[in-house]
C-alpha cells in the first residue's frame with residue numbers, strides 16, 4: 008500500500024452502501040419532468056378507450072344500443088359483454104378465487120360498474136361516444152349494509168345461485184362469501200367468560216381508497232405480424248399480470264411482454280387486475296393497433312380497489328392487575344360486489360390474525376365473514392401488509408377500551424402485556440412466529456422522548472381548566488404500539504393465484520467493474536434504484552453509483568411477485584444480497600487464482616479480496632471483474648453473473664411506538680396536531696433518508712384515513728365521495744412536522760437483517776391519530792367512536808357527551 | 814369540431830397548435846407539444862399535478878382551455894433548469910428527498926418557483942400555505958417544505974453575493 012491508497016473508511020464511504028443516506032438516482036429525471044408514466048407513453052396510431060359505466064348500484068341491463076356511438080366519426084369499436092363472451096372474457100377471475108364481470112353481463116352490481124368499452128381516435132371522441140351509448144336499466148333493490156345483505160332475500164350474485172361452496176369453504180347465505188376462522192373459539196370464550204375484567208367494543212373501520220396521485224391505466228399493443236402482445240401499465244406486479252394475461256387470452260407467455268414504466272404511487276391500488284386492462288388487450292387484438300386506457304379520478308375512486316370496510320367486534324379479558332388473558336374478534340367484512348381482495352390465497356382476510364398485536368395473549372380467536380354488497384370490489388391493502396392496518400387498529404383500540412375498563416393508564420397497560428424480548432421467536436395464539444423484537448426498550452424510549460408523564464399532567468390541568476370554563480379546547484394523547492408482518496412468502500404459506508410469493512434478483516458484473524441488477528419487484532416511489540444498489544454495493548464491493556437497477560420489464564427482469572405489502576426489501580432485498588454473495592463466492596476464486604494462493608487464503612475487504620494477513624496483496628473487484636471476462640482461469644467459467652430466487656423462511660416483523668399530541672376545539676371539532684413522535688424499528692437500515700421519507704408519507708396517509716378520508720355510499724348505493732372535493736387528501740397546510748426516531752432489532756433470518764418499513768407508519772399511525780381524538784374525550788366518558796374523525800363527527804361526539812350544554 | 818390556431822410562447826419558444834375549442838391546455842401541452850412533465854391527477858383543479866406558469870401566475874392547466882392561452886407566455890417544468898444543470902429548486906428537492914414517485918413533482922416545483930418569485934423569503938407557514946394547492950400522496954410534505962426553504966435560502970445568498 009502506498010500513500011495514494013485510500014484508507015478503509017474512505018473505501019467504505021465510496022461504496023455508498025448499507026446505512027448511507029445516499030441521494031436518489033431517480034430524482035434527476037423526475038425533477039425535470041422526464042419521468043415516463045403510463046399516460047406519457049404514446050405509440051403510433053394509438054387509440055383511446057373509455058367506459059360506459061352504470062349509474063345504478065343494482066340493476067338489470069335490459070338492452071345496450073351502440074348504433075349512435077358507432078356512427079360517430081372517429082369511433083372504431085364499442086365492446087359489450089356480448090363481444091367478449093365468445094372469447095370467454097366477459098368475466099375474469101379475481102385474485103381472491105372469485106370472478107368478476109369485465110363488462111356488465113345482464114346486470115350491474117355497483118355504481119360505476121363497467122358496461123361497455125368505447126374505442127376511438129382520441130380521448131374526446133371516446134368521451135362523446137360514451138354519452139351516445141344507450142343502456143336501458145331496470146333498477147333492483149340495493150344492499151349497501153353487509154348485515155342487511157346477510158338477511159336479505161335479494162340475491163346479488165345470481166351467477167353463484169345455489170352454489171353453497173365458495174373458494175374459501177361453505178357459504179351460509181346467498182350473499183355470504185366465506186367464513187374464515189383461526190384459533191380456539193370455545194377455549195377463548197371460556198377464558199373470557201370467567202375473567203375478572205372484560206371489555207367489549209364494536210368498531211367500524213370505514214371504507215377508504217389508496218388514491219395514488221396517478222390513476223391506473225394501461226396501453227396494450229398487439230403486433231399481429233410477430234404475434235406479440237406488449238402491455239404497458241401501472242402494475243405493482245408486472246410478472247403476475249403477464250401470467251394472468253396469458254391464462255386469460257391464450258397467448259403463450261413468451262409472446263407477452265409486460266412493462267411497468269414509472270409509477271406515480273401505488274399504495275395497493277395498482278395490485279389488482281381491472282376490466283380496463285382486459286378491454287384494452289381485447290381492443291388491441293381486434294383493431295390491430297395500440298389501445299390506451301387511463302382512468303380518471305372519479306373512476307379511480309369509484310371502481311378500482313377500495314380498502315378496509317371491516318366491522319369488527321371484540322372482547323378482551325384481563326386480570327384485575329391488567330394482564331390480558333384472552334381475545335375474541337369477529338369481523339363482518341364488506342367485500343362489495345365481487346370478492347377481488349388482493350390477499351394470499353390461504354388468507355381470505357389477509358393477515359388479520361396478527362390482531363393479537365404486540366401483546367402476549369395466551370388464547371385468542373378470530374372469525375371473519377365475507378359478504379357481498381352493492382359496492383365496488385377491491386379490498387386491497389392500502390399502504391399495509393394484507394389487512395394488518397385493520398388488525399392493528401382493532402387491538403390498539405381494544406387496549407384503550409380495556410384501560411378504561413380497568414381504570415388504568417393505557418401506556419402502562421401496554422407495557423405489562425408486551426411480548427418480552429427473551430420470548431422471541433414468539434409463537435402467537437393465532438399462528439404466527441414473530442421473528443424478533445424489543446418492545447419495552449422502544450416503548451420506554453418513546454415515552455421518555457415525549458415526556459409522557461408531563462403530557463398527562465398538562466392534560467389533566469387542561470381538563471380542569473375546561474371544567475372551570477377557562478378553555479374550550481381539550482388535549483388528546485394518542486398512543487399506539489404496532490407490530491407489522493411483512494414480506495410474504497414463505498411460498499409454503501403464501502401464493503397468489505397459485506404463484507408462490509418468492510422474489511428474485513439477477514446481477515451481471517461488466518468487465519470494467521460496473522454492474523446491472525434486475526429484480527422481480529417494481530418501485531412506485533420507494534426508490535429501489537437507489538436502495539437496492541446500496542445493498543449490492545455492500546455485498547459485492549462495487550460502488551452503488553456504478554450499479555444500475557432495473558425492474559418492471561418482464562422480458563428482461565427475472566420473475567417475481569412484485570411490490571406491495573412491504574415485501575420488496577424483505578424478499579427481493581434478500582434475493583439481492585444472496586445473488587451478491589454468489590458473485591462474491593466466484594470473485595473469491597478468481598482473486599485467489601490471480602494472487603496465486605488457495606481460495607481460503609483470501610478474504611473480502613470492502614471492495615477487494617486481500618490475502619489473509621497480507622493486506623498489501625489484494626485484487627479489487629474491478630480487477631477481478633476484468634479477469635473474469637478476459638483471463639482463462641482453470642476450472643472457472645468466464646463471466647461474472649448470478650441470479651437468486653429467494654423464498655423467505657418467515658415474514659419479518661417490524662414494529663414501532665408512536666405518540667400524537669392533539670388539541671381539539673370542542674365547539675368546532677377542529678383538531679390541531681401539536682406533536683407527532685414516531686419510533687420505528689425496521690431492523691437494519693439501508694438508507695435512513697429514504698426510511699424517513701417513507702415514514703413521513705405513511706403517517707400522512709394515516710392522518711388522512713383517521714381524520715377524514717372515506718368512500719361513503721348513500722342508501723341507493725351512490726358514491727358520495729367520488730372526487731377530490733369530497734375525498735380528503737391532506738395538503739401541506741393540514742400536515743404537521745413529524746419527529747422520527749428508531750431502534751434497530753435486525754431480523755434474524757434475513758440475510759442483511761432488514762425488515763420492511765414503507766407501511767409501518769400507516770399501520771401504526773391510524774390508531775395513534777384515532778386514539779388521540781378518543782383520549783381527549785375519555786375524561787368525559789367516551790369509550791369509542793368510529794373514524795374518520797372529521798370536524799363534524801368530532802363536534803357530534805362533543806355534543807353527544809354534553810360538552811355544548813351551557 | 815372545427816379547430817383553430819393558437820399561438821403561445823412555451824418555455825421561450827413560439828409554438829403554434831391547432832386545437833378544438835374544448836381541448837384542455839394540459840392535454841395540448843402533453844399530447845401535441847409532448848411536454849409530459851405536467852401531469853394529470855384529477856382534472857378538477859384539486860391536485861395541482863398539472864401546474865404550469867402562465868403570464869407570471871401559477872395555473873392548473875386542467876382548468877383552462879388551450880384557446881384561452883392565445884398569446885400567453887407559458888413555463889412548464891421543462892423550462893426550468895438547463896441542459897447542463899438543474900434549477901436550484903430541482904437540486905434542492907433532490908438534496909432533501911422532496912419527492913418519491915415523482916408524479917406531483919413537476920407541478921410542485923413549478924408552483925414553488927412562482928411562490929419564491931412572489932415571496933423570496935417565506936416562512937415555513939407561508940410555504941405550507943402557498944403550496945396548499947398541490948397535493949402529494951407520497952412525501953407527507955415535510956421534505957418538500959424543507960426543499961423549498963433551502964432553495965429560497967440558497968437563491969437569496971447567491972443574489973446577496975452578486976450585489
Ligand code: FES
Pocket residue numbers: 852853854855856857858859860861862863864873874875876
Ligand atoms: S389535474 Fe389539474 S389540478 Fe389535478
Ligand code: FES
Pocket residue numbers: 220271272532911912913914915916917918948949950951952
Ligand atoms: S412524490 Fe408521489 S405524489 Fe408526490
